[in-house]
Amino acid sequence: MNIDLPLIFALLMGLATLAYVVLDGYDLGVGMLMPAADEGEQELMVASIGPFWDANETWLVLGVGILLVAFPHAHGIILGALYLPVVAMLIGLMFRGVAFEFRVKAQGWHRELWNWLFWFGSFLASFAQGVMLARYITGFESGFGYFLFSVIVGAGLCGGYVLMGATWLVLKTEGSLQKKSIAWAEWGLLWVALGVMMVSLATPIVSETVRLKWFDFPRTLALMLLPGMCLAIGITVWISLRRLARGATRVEWLPFAGSVAIFTIAFAGLAYSLFPYVVIDRLTIWEAASHPSALKVILVGVLVVVPLIIAYSAFSYRVFWGKARTGMYD
C-alpha cells in the first residue's frame, strides 16, 4: 500500500497547531484581559480556564512534536531561526502556567506579582507566537520591513486571542462580567479585522511565493471565498454581540464559535499559502520528512489514541459545561 505519509503528517501537524491556536488562544486571551477586570471578576476568569489550560497547551507539544519527529530537517531550520522568539514564548508560557497555581496560594503583594506575571506571561507568549508566525511566513528574512511586519503580526495575534478570550467569557460568565466581555469582544473584533486586513495585504508584498499563489486569475476568484467568508462571519459576530449587549441570551455561543471559525479560515488561507513547503521556498514536506518506518509507527499511535484524546477532552468540556463558578479550587 502506498500512502503519502509526509502529506498525512503535514495535515496532522496543521490540525494540532490549529487546535493549539484555538484552544490555548482563548485562555491566553483571557489572561491578557486580566488587568481590565476587578478582583472578583479575575477569579471567575481564571476559574473559566483553570480546568482546561494544561490540556490546551499539550496541543503545542503535539504540534512541535510532529514537526520534530516527522520533519526533523525542517525542525532544525525553523527552531534555529526562531530561537529568540521561541525562548520568549516559553518563558511567557512558564510564568503564565505556574501563575495559575501561585496566584491562588499567595497573599498581599505576592499575589499582585503573580497576577501581573499571569498577564505578562499571556501577553509575552501571544506576541512571541505572532512574531514566530511572521518570521516563518517570510522565510526568516531580516531587515526593517520584516521587523515591522513581525510587530504587526504579533499585535494582530494578540488581538485575535483577546477576541477569543472575550467571546469565551461571554459564553462562560453572566451579569456584569459578561457585559464587560461583550465590550472587550467588540474591541477585539475591530482589532482582528484591522490585523487580518494588514496581514493579508502585507504577506503578498513581502513574499513572492504567496503572491503568485493568490493572484493567479481565475483561481483568485475562487480564493476570494475565504476572505468573503471571513467578512460574513465577522459581521455575524458583531451583530450577535450587539444583540447580546441589548439583553438577548440565546446567541451566547455564537461569538465564540464565530471567532473560532475566523481563526480556522485564516489558518486555512495560511496553509494554502505555504503548501507544499514546510520551510517556505526552501524545503517541501517530502524533502523534510523522516523515514517512513518511523512515521508508520507514529501514525498507528495517532489513529488509535487521538480519537480517545478527543473523547475524553469532550468529556472534560461537558463536565465543566455552563457558567464558570469560583471557589471550586479550595
Place this chain on the structure above:
Amino acid sequence: MDALDAIDIARIQFGLNIGFHILFPTITIALGWILVWFRVQYARTGEPEWLATYKLWTKIFALSFAMGVVSGIVMSFQFGTNWPGYMNTVGNIAGPLLAYEVLTAFFLEATFLGVMLFGMNRVPGWMHLTATVLVAVGTTISAFWILALNSWMQTPTGHVMADGQLIAGDWWAVIFNPSFPYRFTHMLLASGLTAAFLVAGLSAWRLLKVSEDLAAQRTLRTGILVAAVLAPLQILAGDLHGLNTLTHQPAKIAAMEALWKTERGAPLVLFAIPNPQSRTNDYAVQIPQGASLVLKHESDAELKGIEFFAPDTPPVAPVFFAFRVMVGMGVLMWLLAWFGAWRLRIGSTPPWVLWIFAGATFSGWIATLAGWLVTEIGRQPWLVTGVLRTAEAAGEVSEAQLGASLTGYLITYGIMLIAYIVVLTHLAGAGTDKQTAQGVLP
C-alpha cells in the same frame, strides 16, 4: 581556562533545564499514587479529615505538576534547538518514543488533572476517584516512555541501518533495551522515596507547629512507612543497575569508581580526589580488592580502568563525586526511614525527631540529581552510546543567543523554584485547616 564556547553553553542550558525539570516529575510520579491512596481512604471511610488531607496534597501535586509541565514544554523545544544533530541522526527512534509519550500520557494526565482539581462537585465520586487514578497512570506512562528513550540512548539495541538512515529494526528490542528494566525500576523507586520524604517532611513541619494535628500525624506515618519499605528495595535495585552498567557501559563504572588502570583485585576507592592530569587519585582512602569483590564478587577479578576505553572516556571526578553523593544520600534515607518507623512504633515523635524529617524534606531531590549526573555524565562523550557523540549533535545557534536565553532561563527558574519552596512550606504549615470540608459523598 578558555571561555565557554557554544557547545558548552548549549550543554549547560540543556542540563540546567532537564535538571530543573526532573525535580518535579520525580515528585509527581509517586505523589499521584499517594493521592490515590488518600482518595481511596476518603471513599472508604467518608471521614472529612481524609478529604482535607486529599485536598491539601492535591494542591501540592498540582503545583509540582504545573512546574513539571512548563519546564517540560521548554525541553520539547530544546531537543531541536540545542541538539539538531540528535533528531537528524536518531530521530526515527527517538521521535516515535516521544510521540507516544505525548499521545498516551500528556493529554491523559492534563485532562484528568482538570477533572481531579475542579470537578469534585461536578462528577460522581467514583468518576472523581477514576480521574485521580488516571492522572497517576498518566505520570507513570510518561516515565515509561522517557526512560525507554533514555535507556536506549545509554544501551542502544534493536536499531538497523536502512537507506542510509538509522531506523528501528525491532521496536521491542528498542524499548526493552538492556538497561531499561533496571533504570525504570530505579527511577520509580527514586520517585517513591522523594515523594515519601516530601510527605513526611512537610507533615513534620506542620506537627512542629500544631502537634495534635491528626491529618499531619497520619501523613507523617504514610511518608515514613512508604520510605521504610522502598529504601532497602532501592539499594537492591541500585546494586543490580550497577552490575547491568558494568556489562553494558563499563567506562561509566570505571569513572564511578575512579579506576584509572585496568587491574586484578581493583581497590574500592572510598574517597579520593581524582587527578585527570596524572591519571591517578590523590588522597585516596581505599579498601584493597574491594571493587573487584563488590562488582565481580571475586577478590582478584579484573576490572577495566579508564585507560582501556581511551579516548572515549567520561570525565572522572564529577561522576565519582556524584556517585558518592547519591549512594550517601540513599543510605542516609534508608537509615532515616527505619529510624522513623521505629519511633512511630514506640509512639514517640518528639520535636527533635520532627526537625530531622523536616530537614530531610527534599533529600530525594539531592539523591535523584546526583544519580542523574552519574548516569548522564558517565555516558559521555556519547549522546547515544557508540552511535552519536554529543559534540556531533550540537547546533549552530550563536553564543550570544545561547547566552541571552540562558540568562533568561536562569532568572525564570530561580524565581519559580523560590516561589515553589515558599508556597509549599506555607501550605504545609497551614495544614488542612484551610481546606474546606465541602465535597462529594464517597
